Amino acid sequence: MEQFVHFVAHGIEQFFQYTAFANLTIGHLVMITVGLIFIYLAITKEYEPLLLVPIGFGILVGNIPFLETAKLQIGIYEPGSVLNYLYFGVIKGIYPPLIFLGIGAMTDFSTLLSNPKLMLLGAAAQVGIFGAYMIALWIGFLPEQAAAIGIIGGADGPTAIFLASKLAPDLLGAIAISAYSYMALVPVIQPPIMKLLTNDKERRIRMKPPRSVSKTEKILFPVVGLLLTAFITPSALPLLGMLFFGNLLKESGVTKRLADTAKGSLIDIVTILIGLTVGASTQATTFLTPKSIGIFALGAASFLIATAGGVIFVKVMNLFLPEGNKINPLIGNAGVSAVPDSARVSQTIGLKYDPTNHLLMHAMAPNVAGVIGSAVAAGILLSFFMG
Numbered sequence: 610m611e612q613f614v615h616f617v618a619h620g621i622e623q624f625f626q627y628t629a630f631a632n633l634t635i636g637h638l639v640m641i642t643v644g645l646i647f648i649y650l651a652i653t654k655e656y657e658p659l660l661l662v663p664i665g666f667g668i669l670v671g672n673i674p675f676l677e678t679a680k681l682q683i684g685i686y687e688p689g690s691v692l693n694y695l696y697f698g699v700i701k702g703i704y705p706p707l708i709f710l711g712i713g714a715m716t717d718f719s720t721l722l723s724n725p726k727l728m729l730l731g732a733a734a735q736v737g738i739f740g741a742y743m744i745a746l747w748i749g750f751l752p753e754q755a756a757a758i759g760i761i762g763g764a765d766g767p768t769a770i771f772l773a774s775k776l777a778p779d780l781l782g783a784i785a786i787s788a789y790s791y792m793a794l795v796p797v798i799q800p801p802i803m804k805l806l807t808n809d810k811e812r813r814i815r816m817k818p819p820r821s822v823s824k825t826e827k828i829l830f831p832v833v834g835l836l837l838t839a840f841i842t843p844s845a846l847p848l849l850g851m852l853f854f855g856n857l858l859k860e861s862g863v864t865k866r867l868a869d870t871a872k873g874s875l876i877d878i879v880t881i882l883i884g885l886t887v888g889a890s891t892q893a894t895t896f897l898t899p900k901s902i903g904i905f906a907l908g909a910a911s912f913l914i915a916t917a918g919g920v921i922f923v924k925v926m927n928l929f930l931p932e933g934n935k936i937n938p939l940i941g942n943a944g945v946s947a948v949p950d951s952a953r954v955s956q957t958i959g960l961k962y963d964p965t966n967h968l969l970m971h972a973m974a975p976n977v978a979g980v981i982g983s984a985v986a987a988g989i990l991l992s993f994f995m996g
Contacts, residue, residue, distance in 0.1 A: 632674035636893030644668030644888065650793065657793035657950070660766070663881055664789055667888020677894070685889045696886040700781060702774040704883045705767035706851040711876025712948065712980060713831070713855025714868045720974040722826050723819035726926075727936070727971070731978025733922035734944025735986045737762025737915025741907050742990075748903070753777055756990040758904055761788045762911030763983030764795065764945035770883070771848060772987045776994055782890035783901040787908035789887065795950040796957075798909075799916050799942045803958055806920045807938050811927075812962040814937040816971050824862070831857040838985055845988025852984065912945070919944035919975065936971075943972040946979035 625631050647665030651658040670692075671685055685692040698704040721728060742759035746752065757777035760769045761784060769788035773781045791798065831853035838849050858868040890896065919941035927935045939959050943951040955972035 627676055627679065629674045632676055634674065634893060636897045637672045637674050639897065640668055640672040640891050640893045643891075644672065647790075647888075656796070657789075659880055660789050660884055661793050663884025664786070664888040667885040668891050669888075670885070671889030671892045674893075685886065685892060686895060692886065692889050695882055696890065698879075698882060699770055699785070699886050699890070700774055700778055702771045702847070704879050705771040706847040707879045708767040708876060708883070709848050709984070710851040710855040710871050711879070713852040713857075714859045714871035715876075716856060716859075716948070716977050716980070717973075718830055718856065718977055719822040719827065720819050720970050721977055722822045722830060724971075724974055727940075727974035728978040729926070730919050730922060730936075730941055730944040730975035731946075731980075731982040732944075733941070734915045734919040734975070734979055735763060735982045736918035737911045737913070737945070738983070738986050738990075740914040740918075741911030744910060745907050748907075750903075751777075753994045754780055756994055757784055758907050759911055760784075760983065760987055760990070761791065761904075761908035762915040762945070763979065763986060764788070764792050764912060764915065764947040764951065765980065765983040766792055767883075768848060768946070768983045768987050770887070772990060775991060780900065780904060782887065782896050783904040784908075785887040786891060787905050789884075790905075791908055791912045792947045792950070795945075795947045796954055798912060799951060799954050800958055802913060802916045803920055803939055803942050803954075806917060806924070809962065811924070811938050812959065813966065814935050815963075815966055816937055816968070817934070819970055819974075824860070827860040828857070831860065834981070838981060842985050842988025842992065844991035845984045848984040848987065849981070852980065915945050916942045937966075937968055940968055940972040940975060943974075943976040944979045944982070946976070946983045948976050948980060949973065951979075952976040 644665045647661045647668065650656045651661035651665060675681060675683060677684065682690040684690060685696050687693055738759045741762050742755045745755035745758045750758065753776040757773040757780060760772045766785065766789045770781065770785050773784040777784070835849060835853040839846050855871050858864045858871060920938050923936050923938040923941040930936065937959065940955045943955050945951050952969055952972035956967065956969040959966050959968040
């Protein structure tokens with residue numbers, strides 16, 4: 610009888626060691642709280658729910674504590690686990706080009722083609738990338754790590770993952786979470802900067818309606834755009850190639866089924882996988898480090914610099930543009946590639962000062978230019994540090 614009691618007690622003790630309760634740390638509780646906040650913001654505030662719900666739930670999945678020495682093959686960093694296989698698409702940069710394919714298939718570049726000078730705003734906003742790069746170097750990050758952190762300023766999660774997977778795989782989780790967090794918080798972060806840097810007269814500037822763009826121009830753009838950008842930065846070819854290919858599927862008029870798949874089921878599937886695995890990569894025992902916290906702070910700085918850079922650049926451009934052709938600086942924020950949220954912010958702020966002044970179509974031009982700009986910036990950084 611005594612032996613039986615000992616066997617049962619030992620079994621219960623061993624069972625308890627395998628439960629999450631026995632392996633729980635403060636770090637796990639912190640990350641679970643963060644995951645719950647993401648889900649709350651996605652559902653109640655509708656901040657990028659297609660991203661924050663998978664990421665938030667992924668954070669919960671990744672922070673269920675388990676006995677790591679037991680080799681259960683359930684953690685995302687354990688070779689052979691299901692999550693580890695799914696995470697392969699993140700660490701090898703497979704998912705980001707597929708996301709870009711879908712973005713290309715759902716993006717209308719007409720507003721950019723109708724007013725090409727607005728492309729400069731997409732380039733100007735990339736100053737946040739290089740600004741954060743310099744700050745990261747200054748505080749002690751390695752050059753490759755600083756470059757991967759800086760790309761957060763482009764407000765482009767897939768590009769951030771793509772670059773981090775090549776230059777700083779050890780920081781991939783923190784960079785990805787930071788990039789997607791700031792993308793979701795565009796409606797919160799950008800308006801104060803836009804208001805601070807503009808006056809009432811500037812906010813009421815009316816822009817000329819965009820001209821009509823021909824079907825030929827729309828078809829030629831992805832072909833010409835690919836050749837121009839990829840010849841400058843071949844390193845960004847996986848992103849740029851898929852972006853322009855997706856757009857050609859949309860604009861050609863003869864591949865509607867392929868375009869519908871790219872912008873529908875394909876991008877939805879990849880978004881689920883990338884969101885869940887990026888969230889799960891925040892496993893507290895690996896993720897919660899001073900470097901991760903520093904990356905969050907640098908990501909915020911990068912995003913703020915990018916937003917300010919776009920707005921200020923418009924103000925500088927207006928010094929050289931005649932009356933009637935001036936640009937409303939409220940669309941300068943849209944140079945970051947958070948499509949279409951930053952363009953919607955331009956529209957919302959503009960309507961507060963003039964309920965009849967609709968800026969959305971104008972803001973979409975720098976917004977889609979920002980997608981191209983962030984990919985080009987990633988290619989430039991890759992060419993500096995690879996090899």
